[in-house]
Structures are given as structure tokens and as C-alpha cells.
Amino acid sequence: MTEDQMRELFREMREEPVPADSLARVRLGVDQRLRKRSWWKLAVPLIAAGCILAAFLLLRPARTLIQVQAPSLPEIAHVEPPTDVPIPAAPRPKRVRAKHAGAVPVSIRIETPDPDVVILLVN
Amino acid sequence: MGEIPRERTDSFEQVLRRREAQVLRTAFRILGNWADAEDVAQEAFLRLHRHNLTFANETATGGWLYRVTVNLCLDRMRSARHSTDSQELPDVPSREQSAEAAVLIEEKKRRLMAALATLPAKERAAVVLREIEGLSTAEVAAALGSSEVTVRSQISKAMVKLRGMLTREDV
Numbered sequence: 001m002t003e004d005q006m007r008e009l010f011r012e013m014r015e016e017p018v019p020a021d022s023l024a025r026v027r028l029g030v031d032q033r034l035r036k037r038s039w040w041k042l043a044v045p046l047i048a049a050g051c052i053l054a055a056f057l058l059l060r061p062a063r064t065l066i067q068v069q070a071p072s073l074p075e076i077a078h079v080e081p082p083t084d085v086p087i088p089a090a091p092r093p094k095r096v097r098a099k100h101a102g103a104v105p106v107s108i109r110i111e112t113p114d115p116d117v118v119i120l121l122v123n
Numbered sequence: 124m125g126e127i128p129r130e131r132t133d134s135f136e137q138v139l140r141r142r143e144a145q146v147l148r149t150a151f152r153i154l155g156n157w158a159d160a161e162d163v164a165q166e167a168f169l170r171l172h173r174h175n176l177t178f179a180n181e182t183a184t185g186g187w188l189y190r191v192t193v194n195l196c197l198d199r200m201r202s203a204r205h206s207t208d209s210q211e212l213p214d215v216p217s218r219e220q221s222a223e224a225a226v227l228i229e230e231k232k233r234r235l236m237a238a239l240a241t242l243p244a245k246e247r248a249a250v251v252l253r254e255i256e257g258l259s260t261a262e263v264a265a266a267l268g269s270s271e272v273t274v275r276s277q278i279s280k281a282m283v284k285l286r287g288m289l290t291r292e293d294v
Contacts, residue, residue, distance in 0.1 A: 001231070001289040003282055009235050010254035012228075013152070018144045022157050026143055029165040034172060 135172050138184060143168070145185065145256070146192050152251040153196040155240045163195045189258070189266040193248045200244045238288040246281040249274050 110119040146167050150160035170191055178184040239247055245267060252263040253274070263278075264271045 001235075001286065003286055005231075006235060006282065006285060006289070007254060009228075009232050010250075011257075013232060013236075013255050014257060016148075018147050018151075019157065022147055022151075022161055023143055025161050026147055026164045026168070027139065029161065030139065030168045030172075033165065033169055 135168075138171065139168055142184065142188055146188055149189065149192050149251060149256055150196055152236070152239070152255050153193065153244075153248050154199065155236070159199060163192060163199060166195055167191045186262060186265055189252060189256070189262070190268070193252070193266050197244050197248065234289060235285070238285050241288065242281050242284060245269075246277045246284075249277040250281045250285075253278050 106123055108121040110121070112119065143164065147160055147164045150163040150167075151157055154160050154163065167188060171188070178187065239250060242250070248267060249263055252258045252266055253260065258266070260271045260274050264274045267274065
């Protein structure tokens with residue numbers, strides 16, 4: 001085979017069609033791999049962000065919670081303003097005379113300087 | 124101001140449709156089988172997509188794709204050579220086989236491709252790009268990352284080897 005014949009054969013090969021199924025497989029493969037990649041494009045930043053957030057929450061310095069209490073106001077007695085209505089007087093308790101234990105007469109004799117005058121108190 | 128270059132406005136999908144046959148055919152001629160060629164073509168287009176490249180014109184797009192395709196093919200051949208210690212080169216079909224072929228020209232093509240497969244990777248790539256794809260020597264040099272002188276030398280050596288192999292078969 002001469003060089004010219006070889007070149008002629010090569011030129012003919014240039015015109016040969018590429019098998020359609022091979023072309024289809026290339027398109028499909030490219031499409032699938034691009035889809036897979038685009039999924040990762042979304043997933044990777046999300047996972048990374050989640051890891052950073054988790055690390056931040058876990059590694060931050062522990063703090064004791066200080067409860068700030070609002071100062072309690074002193075209680076002020078509620079004083080009702082004076083009303084014009086007269087306050088009814090409380091019922092006065094009845095005097096109770098001490099009862100003598102018995103009907104024993106009590107007499108007190110008070111002597112005066114004058115021997116003739118004597119004051120006598122009975123009951 | 125000139126018009127906006129077409130490739131700049133093209134979507135990735137459009138470039139894929141227009142260039143897939145070129146990439147697949149080149150990979151097949153270098154690698155010798157469709158399965159590997161399909162893998163290489165997929166990877167070439169994924170790289171195009173990943174880098175989100177825009178090119179000034181058709182020639183630039185084609186040149187970039189040829190370069191990536193050839194590099195991927197050379198990588199694949201290199202790793203295949205490493206993975207198998209003694210990779211057997213494909214046999215050039217004998218004349219007896221060709222006699223049985225229905226179409227003589229097809230048989231010749233088959234024998235030529237089989238002979239091409241026995242060449243060193245860079246020589247094979249240079250022949251495929253120059254003779255089958257019809258690129259200029261400068262374009263082949265750009266795709267292979269070598270000088271035009273080297274490309275001319277590689278093609279010349281390759282043609283001598285091919286002629287030698289096919290002439291022996293004819294005898």
C-alpha cells in the first residue's frame with residue numbers, strides 16, 4: 001500500500017459517521033454526571049454550613065446563666081382615702097360588774113382624830 | 124465592534140451537539156475502541172462544562188477540545204500500559220481475512236487502523252489529527268503541545284512504519 005493510498009483511506013475515514021448509539025451514550029453519560037455534580041454542588045455547602053454551625057455551638061465557651069432579677073418594689077400599704085361616711089362606732093362592751101361572791105356585808109371603819117367621830121362605810 | 128463570536132453565546136448543550144462527533148471519532152481513532160472513546164468524550168465535555176469556558180471562535184473551541192481529547196487518550200493509554208505488563212498490540216489482519224471480506228476497501232481500512240494501533244501514542248495521535256481529522260500541522264502541534272517540526276517528524280516516521288507494515292502484509 002502506498003502513502004497516497006493510505007492518505008486516501010484516512011480521508012475516507014474522516015467522512016465515516018460516528019455510531020448513533022455511541023453518541024447517545026456520550027450525551028447520556030455527560031447529562032448524568034452533570035446532574036450528579038449539581039446535586040453535590042448543593043449538598044456540599046449545606047453540609048459544610050451545618051458542620052460549622054455545629055462546631056460553633058459545641059466549642060463556644062461555656063457560660064453560666066446569670067439571672068437578672070428586677071428589683072422588687074417595696075410594698076406600699078394601700079390606704080383608703082378617708083371617706084365622709086361616718087364610721088360606725090364599735091359597740092361598746094357592756095360593763096360587767098364584778099359579782100360578789102356572796103352577800104357578805106363589807107364595812108369599813110374609818111376613825112377620825114376626834115374619838116367621838118367614827119366614819120363607817122357599809123358595802 | 125465586530126459581531127459577538129458565536130461560541131461565546133452558545134450554551135454548553137449547543138457546543139456538545141456540534142462537537143460530540145469530532146471528539147468521539149478522534150478518541151476512537153486513537154484508542155481503537157468505542158467504549159474507551161465514549162469515556163474520554165464524556166470526560167472532555169465535563170471538563171469543558173466544569174471550567175465554564177468561552178471561546179472566541181469555532182477554531183478555538185475545536186482546538187481546545189482536540190487538545191483535551193488527545194491528552195485524555197494519551198493518559199488512558201499510559202495507564203493501560205502500566206496496568207498490564209505485557210500488553211499485546213493488536214494483530215494486523217492477515218490477507219486471508221481480507222479475502223473473505225465483502226468489501227475490499229473496508230478491509231484495507233481495517234488493516235490500516237490495526238496498523239495505526241501499533242504506533243507509539245504520540246505518533247498515532249499526530250497521524251489521526253493530521254490525516255484523519257485534517258488539522259494543519261500548527262493545529263496538531265498545539266493539540267499535542269509540541270513543535271511543528273516535531274509533528275512533521277512524527278507523522279513522517281509514522282507513515283514510513285505504516286507503509287512498512289502494510290507492505291509486508293501485501294507480500
